[in-house]
Every structure is written in C-alpha cells, then in structure tokens.
Amino acid sequence: MLSALSGEAAKTPPLWLMRQAGRFLPEYRAIRADVPSFLDMCYTPDLATEVTLQPIRRFGFDAAILFSDILVVPDALGQEVWFAEGEGPKLVPLRNSADIDRLQPDAIHETLSPVYQTVRNLSKALPSETTLIGFAGAPWTVATYMIEGGSSRDFFIAKSWAYSEPERFQALIDILVDATAQYLIEQVNAGAEVVQLFDSWAGVLPEKMFRRWVIEPTTRLAALFRAIHPDIPIIGFPRGAGLNYEAYAAETGVTAIGLDTTISGAWATQFGLPVQGNLDPAYILCGGESMVAAARRVMDSFGDAPFIFNLGHGVNKDTPPEHVTELVATVRSWRR
C-alpha cells in the first residue's frame, strides 16, 4: 500500500474496500446489536478497534481503515449529531452566524480523544504489513451536513449559503479546514500511516464553486497537515467530481486520488498520481462472473500506473461476505 502511494506499480495491487468494516459482516452486527448508538461505537476504543480488525482477519486486506464517521468533527465542534436507525445521520442544523460562532474548534480533542486511542490500539494490534488509514470528511461535505441537518438530495440550503452568502460560508469552511487538519495530525501522531479525505458531495457543485469550496479548502488543509507530517500520504476522494477530478489532482497537493465508479481508469491515470478504486459495489452484491470480469476490467484500465484496488463507493450492507472473498481472490490472482 505504501509503495503504491510512493508511486511504485507492483505486479499485484494492494487491496482494501471502503466500508469494509460494517453491517455486511455478521461479526460486526453481533457487536453493534449490543451498543445503544452508532456514535458510541465510534467513541469506545475497544469496540472501534475490534470492528476495524474484523475485515482484516476475515479477508486479509492490505489496509485497515479506522472505524469512525466523518460527523465526529461537527460533534466535537459542539453541534448535536445523532444517528436515527435506518434514517442516516441527523444534526441540529446551523442557521446563522451566531451558530457558527458557538462552534468550539479549540475543544475538539476532548471529544475526539477516544478516536486517537482507537488508532493507538490499532497501531499495536495490526500486523506490520497492514497499513493503518486514518480519515476525515472534507470541509465542503461536512459543511453540507452541518447546514442541511443531515444528508440531502439537492443541497439547496448549503448551496444558498455557499452561493449567496459566501463570507458566512467561508467562516464555517475555515473552522473546518483547521479542525480537520488538527484531527488528522493527531490521528497520525497516534499511529495512522495514511489519511483519506472523503469529499462525498464534491460532485454537486458547478466548476467555479468546486474550485472555491472543494479545491481551495482541500489545498489549505493538505498544506496544514503537511507542515507537521510531510511524509504521510493523503488520498483525496472527491466523489462525483467528474471532469473536475483533473483540477483536483493537479492543484490540491494530495498524494493519490480515490476514483468513484464513473471515472475511467485510463483517463485518471493521466493525472500522474497513484489512483485508488473503483469497482462499482453493485457488482459484489451479485458476485460471480460479472463481478470477476468487472474487477479485472478495473485493474486492466489502470495500465502501468501505481494503483490501489478498491471500490468506487462503500460496500453495501446486503453484500454476501463470500462475494468479497471471491473478489479478494480475483485481485490476488491478477498480474500486471
């Protein structure tokens, strides 16, 4: 994994899957059943450590990603966050500048210290050949949740701030750039070897707004992080960014690019950065021949470029674990 991120193209690619620790695994559901809330899982180091390790034991992935959620940052900033069963995340939405002023960027580590403990646990528990990935949500994506009060279909409220009250929106983004950089720096201090920035809603912005609210904050965040940890790779994942992937790769300073399912490998490898992705998770729901063929197509599409095999989106909860086993065998037996 670390060689791929340093630009080496191996004979067989390193492999992990977004949302590899989660509901599709019976051993995860067994633990989750006894825990009152999803955030309790994230803030209880023994539990978060255990569920992070589960897919490593079962599938032997080359990387473990910290079990957590991008919304621990708003939670740590003092915004109320909860996960309603079957409904996704909910937040008491920010309504005005006073709500932004009430956020507490200097107090985040208090809430987040159990996450750092989980990273320390994992750093000890993982086999030396398994890379430990820390992560955070990117400022634009986290800001949409903070303003919309959850996920959204059209992002009209967040866009209204971003488009017509850019100074107010900038104040929120600035807080998130700083807090997120501090959060990732502490994850590395605790033992994370790579960090990934999830910009799940990067794809809803027109080009000019993409530059202002995705590229610009990501560039600053990467620079703040690099000032402390210059050698730690950053994987940027601007999901849905389409054509804007190119500017993101060229300008933000990330080490590698996570590709969503729609991006052609042949196109993305032209950016000159290592890439990660991008099998459609719908294929592992089905499994079988079509999955195997599609996984090979993904790997073939990257040509001679260094890459990390992954999905273009998280594993779906209804995925049969044995399909993942078959996928791992497919990737392990492929040769460049």
Add this chain to the structure above:
Amino acid sequence: MLSALSGEAAKTPPLWLMRQAGRFLPEYRAIRADVPSFLDMCYTPDLATEVTLQPIRRFGFDAAILFSDILVVPDALGQEVWFAEGEGPKLVPLRNSADIDRLQPDAIHETLSPVYQTVRNLSKALPSETTLIGFAGAPWTVATYMIEGGSSRDFFIAKSWAYSEPERFQALIDILVDATAQYLIEQVNAGAEVVQLFDSWAGVLPEKMFRRWVIEPTTRLAALFRAIHPDIPIIGFPRGAGLNYEAYAAETGVTAIGLDTTISGAWATQFGLPVQGNLDPAYILCGGESMVAAARRVMDSFGDAPFIFNLGHGVNKDTPPEHVTELVATVRSWRR
C-alpha cells in the same frame, strides 16, 4: 430556439427552464389543489394544457414543454404507477422475466392519447414564436424506476439486473426503446417541434455500462425516431454523465446536448453540437446579485457556440417566481 438548434448562434439566446410549469407557481398550485392525483393532471388535456401555458404567459419563455411525466410510459405499458404525496413516484416493481413479458408495448397509445391531445391543444394555443417541446425519459432512467419501484439512492437492484443479468435487462431496454420512440413520434405527429430525452440517472454507471445502457439504446431510439421525423431536433440530457458527455454527444446522434450544473460550458461546446443549460437552480432560490452573476457566467462560458439558456436541473418548488422574472431579464439583456 429552432435556429439555435440548427446551429445558429444568436445575439441573445433562447430561454426556457426545466420544470418551468410546476409547484413554484401559485397558479399551478391553485389548479393542482383540485385534482386528486398527479397522473390525472398529465392525462387531462385541458389541465395539462393550461399548466403548460402558465409560465409562458408569466415569463414569456421561448419554449413550452409539454406538462407530463417520464413515468407515463411504464404506466402505458401496464405497470402500476402512482405518486404518493411528498414521497415521489411509486411503481409496483418488475421482479422477473414474466413481469417484463406482461408489459404491453402495442397498447401504449390508448393510455397516452390524452397526452397527444394536450400536444394538439398546445400546438394551437401557443404563439407562433414559442417552440413546443415534447419529451420522454430515456430507456436506462425509466428502467431504473420500473425495477427499483421508484427513485433510488444507489440503484443496486437495477444495476444487479444490468450487470449480472444483461439479457433480461436488454429485453426491458428493447421494449423501452421501441415504446419511447413511438411515443415521441406521436408527440411530433400531434405538433411537438422539438423533443427532449431525459436520462436523469445516466450518471450512476461506469463507463462500459454507460456505453451499453445509455449510449446504445439512445442511439437506436434516435434512429427509430429519425426514420419518421428526420428534421425534428432531439435534445439529449444525460444528467450527471461527467466525462461520458463527450461520447454521448459524439455517438448517439442527438441534435443538441442538455448540460447538468457540473459541466463546464467551455468544455461542452467543444463537442460541436448546440448546448442547453446549465445554471444551478440553487441560484434562483437565492436570487439577487449572485444569481445574476452566475447566469452571465453560464452564458459567457458558451463562447461563440449556439446555445439555449436553461438550468442544469429543474426549478425547485420553493423558488420565488419574482427571482425567475429577474433571471429572464438578465438573460434578455445579455449580448454575445
């Protein structure tokens, strides 16, 4: 509008807005309040005619688009379709090949004849300078609704068919290609001067599947339509297609391309086709300076290419109509 579609770049662009007839207009809501169901609106020519004309009277747009819905085609094929208030469209989902075999492609015109009557009414009622646009959903998008039973977040069921049971999925797509071509041909027979194909979910497919389930069916559909109406322009709108817009423009045979909000005008005009779009509808929720600047930016981005001003997505229901008035004034006063 017709000159722009024939490749002439006018001093000021023609202008209409997707979902210009709809809930953001009080005169629409007044009519809708007395009608039991949304499909009744679509199938009652007097009502559908009236609400199609409302935005023309209020804003003087250059084109009127038939008031209807892309799901009248599954309804006409015999699938049960209804619109649950506030929940979006619902269908009894297709489950197997027997469900596909039960569809009745030869009987669609019976259900759709009120739509053709609406088109005839509009053809008479509209001022001669206002272009009448007919439309349909593209096969891939309509198929997702038919299989998922409504809209979807991840399209896992539709993708499972498309990826792992391509023969069964092809049977459904073939029915939709034929039925949709016949439907559009009849709209033109009734007086439509332009047709638009909405492929709202084109953006969720990996490249190879985009070719197979978006480009290939659209190409066949366009050819069937052109065999009868060679001179009627077709606007293709593969929303979210990102980089795949280029192949869509080059290969499907559509006359012009509808751009979603994320597509750069400077890039899209390189395809050599007239373009339509693509202001983010979030701007007209806010109105004011930011909207005016963004609308001008959209027009400037098209350079010397022929274009039709529009949104990149439908008008949101909470849009103040006076913001649309201001937008119209902005577009009318812009000069190339």
